Amino acid sequence: MSINWTVCCHELKRKWHNQTLKLLFLLAQFLLALVLWNSWQQYQQNLVVQQSAQAMVEEQWLAQPDRHPHRVAHFGHFAFRPPGMLSFFDQGVNSWVGHSVFLEAHKQNSANFSKDDNAELLLRFSELSVANTLLLIWPLLLIAMGFASLSGEKDSGTLQQLVSLGVSFRQLLVGKALAYLLLSLAFILPVFCATLLLAAFSEVGTDIQQWWRCLLLLAVYLLYCLIWVALILLCSLLSSTSRQSLSVLVTLWFVLTVLMPRVLADSAETLYPHLKRNDFTQTVKSEVRKTGNSHNPDDPHFNAFKERILAQYGVTRVEDLPVNYRGLVMQEGERITAEIYDRHYQAQLQRFAQQQAFVGHFYWLNPYLAARDLSMALSGTDSRHFFDFEQQAESHRYARIQQLNKLHVEEVDYHDDRGQRLSASYWQTFPAFHYAFPALSWSLSGMGRATLSALLLFGMLLILLWLPTVQRRAYVRV
Amino acid sequence: MSVFKFELRRMFSGKANNLSLLVFLLSGLLAVYLGAFNYDKQMQDQQNTALLFDKEKEQISGAAQIPEVGSLAYYASVPTQWQLSPWAALFSGQSQYRLTAMRLQALALQGQIYGRELINPARSRAGGFDLGFVLAYLLPILVGIVTVSLLSEERQSGRWRMLNALSAHTGARLIIRALLLRFALVALLVCLLFVVAAVVVGLPLDGLFVAFIGISLLYCLLWFLIAGLIISLNRDSLYNNLAFLSVWLLLAVLLPGLVHLQQGRSFDAQLPLKAAVEQRLVMNNGWDQDMHQALVDFAEHYPQFTEQLDFSGRFHWKWYFAMQHLSDQAVEDKWQAYLMEHQARDRQLDKISLLSPSLLLQRYLYAMAGTDSQAYFAYLEQIRDFHRQLREFVYPYLFADRQMDADDFNAFPAFVAKPTAQYPLPLALVLLLAGLGVLLTWRFNRLAKV
Numbered sequence A: 001m002s003i004n005w006t007v008c009c010h011e012l013k014r015k016w017h018n019q020t021l022k023l024l025f026l027l028a029q030f031l032l033a034l035v036l037w038n039s040w041q042q043y044q045q046n047l048v049v050q051q052s053a054q055a056m057v058e059e060q061w062l063a064q065p066d067r068h069p070h071r072v073a074h075f076g077h078f079a080f081r082p083p084g085m086l087s088f089f090d091q092g093v094n095s096w097v098g099h100s101v102f103l104e105a106h107k108q109n110s111a112n113f114s115k116d117d118n119a120e121l122l123l124r125f126s127e128l129s130v131a132n133t134l135l136l137i138w139p140l141l142l143i144a145m146g147f148a149s150l151s152g153e154k155d156s157g158t159l160q161q162l163v164s165l166g167v168s169f170r171q172l173l174v175g176k177a178l179a180y181l182l183l184s185l186a187f188i189l190p191v192f193c194a195t196l197l198l199a200a201f202s203e204v205g206t207d208i209q210q211w212w213r214c215l216l217l218l219a220v221y222l223l224y225c226l227i228w229v230a231l232i233l234l235c236s237l238l239s240s241t242s243r244q245s246l247s248v249l250v251t252l253w254f255v256l257t258v259l260m261p262r263v264l265a266d267s268a269e270t271l272y273p274h275l276k277r278n279d280f281t282q283t284v285k286s287e288v289r290k291t292g293n294s295h296n297p298d299d300p301h302f303n304a305f306k307e308r309i310l311a312q313y314g315v316t317r318v319e320d321l322p323v324n325y326r327g328l329v330m331q332e333g334e335r336i337t338a339e340i341y342d343r344h345y346q347a348q349l350q351r352f353a354q355q356q357a358f359v360g361h362f363y364w365l366n367p368y369l370a371a372r373d374l375s376m377a378l379s380g381t382d383s384r385h386f387f388d389f390e391q392q393a394e395s396h397r398y399a400r401i402q403q404l405n406k407l408h409v410e411e412v413d414y415h416d417d418r419g420q421r422l423s424a425s426y427w428q429t430f431p432a433f434h435y436a437f438p439a440l441s442w443s444l445s446g447m448g449r450a451t452l453s454a455l456l457l458f459g460m461l462l463i464l465l466w467l468p469t470v471q472r473r474a475y476v477r478v
Numbered sequence B: 001m002s003v004f005k006f007e008l009r010r011m012f013s014g015k016a017n018n019l020s021l022l023v024f025l026l027s028g029l030l031a032v033y034l035g036a037f038n039y040d041k042q043m044q045d046q047q048n049t050a051l052l053f054d055k056e057k058e059q060i061s062g063a064a065q066i067p068e069v070g071s072l073a074y075y076a077s078v079p080t081q082w083q084l085s086p087w088a089a090l091f092s093g094q095s096q097y098r099l100t101a102m103r104l105q106a107l108a109l110q111g112q113i114y115g116r117e118l119i120n121p122a123r124s125r126a127g128g129f130d131l132g133f134v135l136a137y138l139l140p141i142l143v144g145i146v147t148v149s150l151l152s153e154e155r156q157s158g159r160w161r162m163l164n165a166l167s168a169h170t171g172a173r174l175i176i177r178a179l180l181l182r183f184a185l186v187a188l189l190v191c192l193l194f195v196v197a198a199v200v201v202g203l204p205l206d207g208l209f210v211a212f213i214g215i216s217l218l219y220c221l222l223w224f225l226i227a228g229l230i231i232s233l234n235r236d237s238l239y240n241n242l243a244f245l246s247v248w249l250l251l252a253v254l255l256p257g258l259v260h261l262q263q264g265r266s267f268d269a270q271l272p273l274k275a276a277v278e279q280r281l282v283m284n285n286g287w288d289q290d291m292h293q294a295l296v297d298f299a300e301h302y303p304q305f306t307e308q309l310d311f312s313g314r315f316h317w318k319w320y321f322a323m324q325h326l327s328d329q330a331v332e333d334k335w336q337a338y339l340m341e342h343q344a345r346d347r348q349l350d351k352i353s354l355l356s357p358s359l360l361l362q363r364y365l366y367a368m369a370g371t372d373s374q375a376y377f378a379y380l381e382q383i384r385d386f387h388r389q390l391r392e393f394v395y396p397y398l399f400a401d402r403q404m405d406a407d408d409f410n411a412f413p414a415f416v417a418k419p420t421a422q423y424p425l426p427l428a429l430v431l432l433l434a435g436l437g438v439l440l441t442w443r444f445n446r447l448a449k450v
Helices: A002-017 A019-062 A069-075 A130-146 A151-156 A158-164 A169-201 A208-238 A242-271 A277-291 A300-313 A325-360 A367-379 A383-411 A440-444 A448-466 A468-473 B002-011 B015-062 B069-075 B121-126 B131-147 B150-157 B159-166 B170-202 B207-232 B237-266 B271-288 B291-301 B303-308 B317-330 B332-355 B357-369 B373-399 B406-410 B427-449
Strands: A077-080 A100-104
Touching: A002 A019, A002 A169, A019 A077, A019 A130, A019 A169, A019 B237, A019 B271, A069 A325, A069 A383, A069 B271, A077 A383, A100 A383, A100 B271, A130 A169, A130 A208, A130 A242, A130 A367, A130 B237, A151 A158, A151 A208, A151 A242, A169 A208, A169 A468, A208 A242, A208 A367, A208 A440, A208 A448, A208 A468, A242 A325, A242 A367, A242 B015, A242 B121, A242 B131, A242 B237, A277 A325, A277 B015, A300 A325, A325 A367, A325 A383, A325 B121, A367 A440, A367 A448, A383 B121, A448 A468, B002 B170, B015 B131, B015 B170, B015 B406, B069 B317, B069 B373, B131 B170, B131 B207, B131 B237, B131 B357, B150 B159, B150 B170, B150 B207, B150 B237, B170 B207, B170 B427, B207 B237, B207 B357, B207 B427, B237 B332, B237 B357, B271 B317, B271 B332, B291 B303, B291 B317, B303 B373, B317 B332, B317 B373, B332 B357, B332 B373, B332 B427, B357 B373, B357 B427
Parallel strands: none
Antiparallel strands: A077 A100
């Protein structure tokens, strides 16, 4: 153990004496601090905007005069997506998705108004967030520090000396690995402490699950660092010169973090194409039209519906019904559109899930992909969480509109339907929209593959490093 | 000639060189293929919406009676097209996440104009992959790999001192020659990609084609100059590699990220949302207000209908469409503010992108391909014009309570797409190049004296 420790200390001392590396380390720390500070402010601002906007539309809803319930349904409502509590750590897909949905009768709207102006220029590497800095920039710094850790000893011939002094190669390996692990800890712990501190000051502090999320995030990033340390040591061990080690590692970094994620995501979309907006809208529309068009007097579905209702109440004319038939038609029409929309929406989500699954096939090859997706899932900022918001907004819309339709059925007379108004007090008791943030277990469901793949990759790298045949390569000069 | 052969052999001897050349070429080809696929889908979308509308029109004009004008205008979703040249396949810009075939009704524009394409946000998060990405980000890396170790290799092998012993400039001249050869090779590769793209996507071989290649090569040259500067620092190859990578990281990744932070802080992204919410409120409240007053207000914008405002009954389409227009007018100032904000954002970006060549290149490429935000806003302006045309086509029938006959109906306005591309002169790029060139000449002159 003591030899391991000596090796580790020696390695750390050497990094400490390298002015360039020290400067880069400090600059990266500064960048992290800047980015965290900025995203925290953004988060707070988003929270204020969301809360005030939601309160404003709630007020507008309550301030409506006495109206016909169907007018109220067309007046509609807005659902605003609260920023996830850890979105200041990892913004995930938040820049590309809308954060408000307009809820109205007959029509399901997608979330709209995202903040991606000039995204094609400025967001090619996503926004600068803590997560992105740790995912992209820290590995590169680790490479700059560690590419020569073993190959350098070979270049200078100190490796043979060390071995002749009785230091086993494994001790050397463990000592160096320990040094880079400590460096990684020194790099990520400050920002995690700051994150925890900020979280404690926000409403996160009251929620035990958020603390678990933070801890798991730390675990994910530590594992990510460990994988990179193992990769760097392995390359350094196998390379004949430090220069080769550096170029192999940088190429690896580039392929894993820059090239592969883009190529995979774009290929996934080509392999499992989803519908474009116009096609999606049109598919829903034409199916609704085919199933039942409440505006068409000869529509078979609604004629059957009418017969059923008349039979149910034992009357022959809709005028004789004890309830408002027009309201019933509204209810039925809403049910049909909601069902059809949901079916197509789920199919679309299915295609997105297929695209994601395709990318997921490569988790075990690419630690960046696994760590990125785990980080987004834990922060509640991946596409799945966004679609969850859209679905909650849609079910809120459906409930709200059907409640209004129920008022239409029960409180508005069939005769002179349109001329009547209901007291505003009827809908002032409707529950406000409140987004229920998913539980940790839901956030993590489906992330098993990413977790296992990352662990598997780490295990494979460890085994490789531990193999005597691989270790022997260190002594051979090619 | 033998020197040339020698240089070529030296260049293709490194495994790293060959591999990176191959990766670059394959990435470029894949980007072209994927771009062509997405572009085809966009074109398909534009055609489908147009076909659908034609079919609907046919159905209506074939019917015994043309429906009431109000309901006709209510249900007609007229297709529009963002005119995208085949260059949009290679430099997709905003066309991937904006609607390129927005369907338009004569209802309030504010309820429609913010419509968006359905995207998988996970793909955008990954960063997007088009030829623009390959050129702006991959090309510099390739340049770095084939160049930055040139001098340090010579030095390590001891040739450098020997060469310099021959005459003062031999060494520097050799390095410059090697750089030029590598530039020629990379340039050839870039041209090859463009030619393949031209065949796959069907690009005309015109002046624009030359301009695209020209700008890409200027950008390539710029990175060669940066590499040259790093070489001229006369450090070992490890240092050079790390320095080049750091410069790339700073210019291509960190600077755009910082600009994004800065723009996010200095501009209000909520303007469109505010406009849309308020427009809805105005429109819905209209149902509870005096309808005749609304029509009088409308007649202030369209005095020609002042005599035709009256109607009987509880509802009339003329009020409905007038109210839609009034709600648009109510948030006109917000819309104008949004446009101003966009212009201000773009002007700021124009200045800041001087700091980052990769931003600069992409701005040129997307502007020329007609897929940048300016082009998109030009499309929105076309939509606004067409929306007015659409409304004003319907108004006379509504206000005069006149039915449309088949001829009237056939005169229904159709959207005519206009090009949105712009062709800025790459002055900033040339200036940057000139600056770097002067710096580099000075450095190499000094180097020769070392």
